Amino acid sequence: MQVVSLRSDAHAESEPLSGRKPASAMIEIDHVSQRFQTSGKQSHLALSDINLTIEDGAFVSILGPSGCGKSTLLYIVGGFVQPTDGVAKVKGKAITGPGPDRGPVFQEFALFPWKNVLGNVMYGMRQQGMKKAEAETRGRKLLEMVGLKGYENFYPKELSGGMKQRVAIARTLAYDPAVLLMDEPFGALDAHTRTRLQNDLLDIWDTQRKTVLFVTHSVEEAVYLSDKVIVMSRSPGSIKEIVDIDLPRPRKRADLLLDARFQKYIVDIEKMIDDGKDHL
Amino acid sequence: MTVRGVLKTLSPLFACIGLLCVWQIASLRLDTESFPTALESIKAIPSILGDKGSLLNILDSIRRMAIGLVLAVMFAIPLGLLMGRIKAVAAFFNPLMMIIYPVPKAALMPIIMLWMGVGDVSKILVIFLGVSLPIIYHAFQGSKAVEEKMLWSGAAMGMSAPMRMLRIVLPAALPEILTGCRTGLVLALITMITSEMIARQSGAGNILFNSLDMAQYDTVFAMILIIGAMGIIFDAAFEKLRLSLVRWSQPRDDMPLSFT
Ligand SMILES: Nc1ncnc2c1ncn2[C@@H]1O[C@H](COP(=O)(O)OP(=O)(O)O)[C@@H](O)[C@H]1O
Ligand SMILES: [Mg+2]
Numbered sequence: 001m002q003v004v005s006l007r008s009d010a011h012a013e014s015e016p017l018s019g020r021k022p023a024s025a026m027i028e029i030d031h032v033s034q035r036f037q038t039s040g041k042q043s044h045l046a047l048s049d050i051n052l053t054i055e056d057g058a059f060v061s062i063l064g065p066s067g068c069g070k071s072t073l074l075y076i077v078g079g080f081v082q083p084t085d086g087v088a089k090v091k092g093k094a095i096t097g098p099g100p101d102r103g104p105v106f107q108e109f110a111l112f113p114w115k116n117v118l119g120n121v122m123y124g125m126r127q128q129g130m131k132k133a134e135a136e137t138r139g140r141k142l143l144e145m146v147g148l149k150g151y152e153n154f155y156p157k158e159l160s161g162g163m164k165q166r167v168a169i170a171r172t173l174a175y176d177p178a179v180l181l182m183d184e185p186f187g188a189l190d191a192h193t194r195t196r197l198q199n200d201l202l203d204i205w206d207t208q209r210k211t212v213l214f215v216t217h218s219v220e221e222a223v224y225l226s227d228k229v230i231v232m233s234r235s236p237g238s239i240k241e242i243v244d245i246d247l248p249r250p251r252k253r254a255d256l257l258l259d260a261r262f263q264k265y266i267v268d269i270e271k272m273i274d275d276g277k278d279h280l
Numbered sequence: 281m282t283v284r285g286v287l288k289t290l291s292p293l294f295a296c297i298g299l300l301c302v303w304q305i306a307s308l309r310l311d312t313e314s315f316p317t318a319l320e321s322i323k324a325i326p327s328i329l330g331d332k333g334s335l336l337n338i339l340d341s342i343r344r345m346a347i348g349l350v351l352a353v354m355f356a357i358p359l360g361l362l363m364g365r366i367k368a369v370a371a372f373f374n375p376l377m378m379i380i381y382p383v384p385k386a387a388l389m390p391i392i393m394l395w396m397g398v399g400d401v402s403k404i405l406v407i408f409l410g411v412s413l414p415i416i417y418h419a420f421q422g423s424k425a426v427e428e429k430m431l432w433s434g435a436a437m438g439m440s441a442p443m444r445m446l447r448i449v450l451p452a453a454l455p456e457i458l459t460g461c462r463t464g465l466v467l468a469l470i471t472m473i474t475s476e477m478i479a480r481q482s483g484a485g486n487i488l489f490n491s492l493d494m495a496q497y498d499t500v501f502a503m504i505l506i507i508g509a510m511g512i513i514f515d516a517a518f519e520k521l522r523l524s525l526v527r528w529s530q531p532r533d534d535m536p537l538s539f540t
Contacts, residue, residue: 078432078436097435098432098436099438100436100437106433108429110429111430112452113528114452114454114529116528124438127437127439128438155527156528172433175438177436
């Protein structure tokens with residue numbers, strides 16, 4: 001397939017496939033700042049005047065040095081942290097707290113250790129009042145999708161890191177959030193598991209087309225997965241650059257690794273991040 | 281089970297037998313009236329348990345202990361969990377606990393008796409006080425240690441704060457809470473006996489001291505054996521319950537960890 005569109009909106013290519021209506025804003029971040037009280041009367045500006053719009057169905061990654069406020073930004077969208085300034089909106093409505101329209105996936109997995117794998121996946125659906133039988137059917141289907149068929153009765157303690165993160169992803173997908181908020185979800189995993197999970201995530205995203213906000217430390221991961229990469233800088237945390245990743249989908253890792261455009265994106269973005277370090 | 285496994289499970293039994301042997305020999309050697317032999321004491325057990333009055337007294341003790349324990353659990357777990365999650369609650373109760381903690385609860389018994397008489401209420405209250413603190417402490421620690429991201433995950437599923445308390449903080453803190461309850465159970469037994477020694481009216485502690493007054497030393501030692509056995513049985517039964525409730529927090533050891 002050589003029909004490579006040169007439009008900057010990589011996302012548009014998928015439109016004929018899914019027949020979606022023109023992209024509309026899913027998340028709007030409007031002059032958001034976050035100040036944390038540190039010891040004594042001091043305070044630390046973790047985020048400074050962030051403005052960002054994320055379109056419905058887009059896969060957007062956030063990159064930047066640690067401490068630049070990536071997690072904080074994600075938590076604000078999740079409603080777990082209230083910004084000290086500005087507003088964050090989802091589907092045009094100001095975010096006042098967490099809600100099932102935004103599903104988090106954390107690096108620490110945060111599974112419920114007293115529930116087995118199936119119980120974890122069913123948890124959110126049961127909270128939303130879904131009937132047990134229905135939740136179980138859907139739960140089993142999701143577990144199959146993330147490659148955990150046969151592990152339904154295992155407890156989180158009995159799983160490897162990669163398996164735990166699969167459960168966490170299934171648990172979040174289970175209540176069908178419009179937005180996935182992923183904070184370095186593969187950061188604690190070995191390279192092999194990480195690649196597998198990246199591919200699985202892309203497959204899931206291809207079929208479900210959720211809006212994904214994905215924090216990572218890996219430039220390669222960001223370029224591989226995303227429509228858009230947001231590069232942040234530190235002190236104060238702010239958006240340095242937004243790079244549209246204009247690579248065809250569905251993406252195949254083996255092809256991309258040989259693709260000069262893929263390599264150039266990585267080199268360019270790494271340079272941007274390094275530039276930031278010079279100012280320290 | 282391997283020979284080693286059998287030995288391991290039987291080791292408490294060996295310890296018991298060893299202790300009884302030492303007792304038997306020591307008492308034969310010393311040969312004083314106030315130190316009956318182990319065999320004499322064991323022989324006195326059936327006559328205590330066979331006596332309807334004594335048996336009712338002991339059951340009465342257990343009843344008070346159970347009531348005190350259940351009340352303490354019902355009070356201490358919610359309080360400890362709230363202290364662990366809400367700073368203001370912790371700020372209010374922590375200093376109070378620091379003051380109450382080192383006071384031997386049995387020392388409060390005379391005052392409580394003065395106000396509430398020598399009946400059940402005083403004894404149950406003392407048991408309640410003795411048991412509550414360790415359970416509050418452990419529930420507090422367990423609740424404080426609950427991973428915030430776990431609560432966030434719950435919030436994203438649409439769970440309200442009280443719901444998260446009940447359905448996330450409580451189960452997540454359960455291993456720690458049950459550790460507190462185990463300490464509480466043993467403390468309940470101790471406080472129960474102590475309260476009956478002070479408010480001499482009924483109960484196992486009363487039988488013990490009455491027989492001491494009447495110089496029935498074999499009964500005294502038999503009662504000590506009975507109370508000790510009660511402690512061991514309660515503790516073992518609770519441990520069994522505890523393990524069945526928190527199996528999820530122990531890894532399954534016969535499980536291969538390989539993946540795909
Ligand atoms: N709850 C908090 N209280 C105080 N400071 C915080 C808090 N959360 C984050 N910070 C600070 O805000 C900055 C950004 O943190 P974070 O969003 O975790 O960065 P990143 O995820 O990019 O590594 C850091 O300097 C961090 O120390
Ligand atoms: Mg972070």
